[in-house]
Amino acid sequence: MFDITKQFSLTGKVALVTGAAYGIGYAIAKAYADAGAKIAFNCRSQEHMDKALADYKKDGIEAHGYLCDVTDETAVKAMVTDIEKRLGTIDILVNNAGIIKRTPMLEMETADFRQVVDIDLTAPFIVSKAVLPGMLRKGHGKIINVCSMLSEVGRETVAAYTAAKGGLKMLTKNIASEFGDQNIQCNGIGPGYIATPQTAPLRTPGHPFNAFILSKTPAHRWGTPEDLMGPAVFLASDASDFVNGHILYVDGGILAYLGRNPQG
Template sequence: MTHLFDLTGKVALVTGATHGLGMAMATALGKAGATLVVNGNTPEKMEKALETYRQEGLDVKGYLFDVTNEELAKENIARIEQEVGPIAILVNNAGMIKRIPALEMEVADFRKVLDVDLTGPFIMSKQVGKYMVERRAGKIINICSMMSELGRDTVSAYAAAKGGLKMLTKNLATEWARYNVQVNGIGPGYFATEQTAPIRVDGHPFNEFIIHRTPAGRWGDPEDLAGTTVFLSSKASDFVNGQIIYVDGGILATIGKPSNEQ
């Protein structure tokens, strides 16, 4: 059965993969055999990331461009197709969040979040999708969020964007399934990354909330995303389309605090 998950010979483009969960998912694809193409915005972060990937023995190339700029995206995707090979897998991971109460949020900030988290994935999917549709093969994975389903204080723009990304996923799947292009999403829960380190210390209220709110009783490890990422990128998911898989330790499965009673 291992051939179903083998990505040898496939080119995988992962946006925003110079750190965090993007790097974890890209690493998983590389270890499954894919040739990695990593997108980012910052030269220093890119160099550090490429060195990290290469220390893992992975075949990787880096391209610096803004995914919200359609002309730059189109130009760089054409370069990747020519210089690396046909893009078989696209992971739309690049994103941002602004934690501002709705009554205090400037419209410009709201639009910026939507531009990065929703318009960016549309631009990348459109530009890569043209090649995939022509070849009658491709896998696109949009990185959604639990905020694709739930609201939370101070993240109105992020939740609006991620909710929209869920529906964009379903609509692109509807349009491109006939061309053997599968478009699905992953919704990560709360993960242990450098960004969450300050709030994961013992005694921090949010750390206690996440541990008690998650049926698994812990924060996610970035490697917990590996299996779902490889599955949605591989032949094993050829008849899976328009789905969002939430990798959240069970948070969305329950309304209450898990009980410690047996």
């Protein structure tokens, strides 16, 4: 008898979630662990690593942390080799690590633009390239790229981030196109505006940006990292084996909505 619940199980799977020391990456890694996966993650700071390992332990998760710069191809290859040796072939990759620099385009240094693109777009290429040989040998794999609503629309001050996330959307589609016949699915997940420590200053009552987001979101609230857990598990599980090259926006409906009709 077909058991739908087994389709969502990640028992025995090995998942690498980049930048999963906190925030969205941590929530996704926790969801995978709760679904039965073995977890590996990276970050670039020993301080963040120590805190993350303590948080994972507190949540009862045996996570394997690596200090690794995901823009360094040699370091990434070494990390993937060690994960495969210690945990097994990587079944699930989440390219979550990323940065944003909010600077008006005419004031932005080219070096800063390149840094954002390097971390948000080139790194997912590097890490995907490192894990794909193992997935090809195994005959199955899942790659999930953390895209953004800014993969679809623009905003002032985020030219580099929008360019990178738009490129990441197309990299997602291309990986799906190139490796779909090898039983490898590559999809994206596009968070809306999520309540994290980084966005806390913007969410204070009376802050104009907070009012703006609430007015533009049909759900009339900010998202939470927990809102991303179910969609992330779906895209990593056997339940999504015929879903490929898709970007799943978890945004409370903001991309579907023009906003409230002005009164008067």
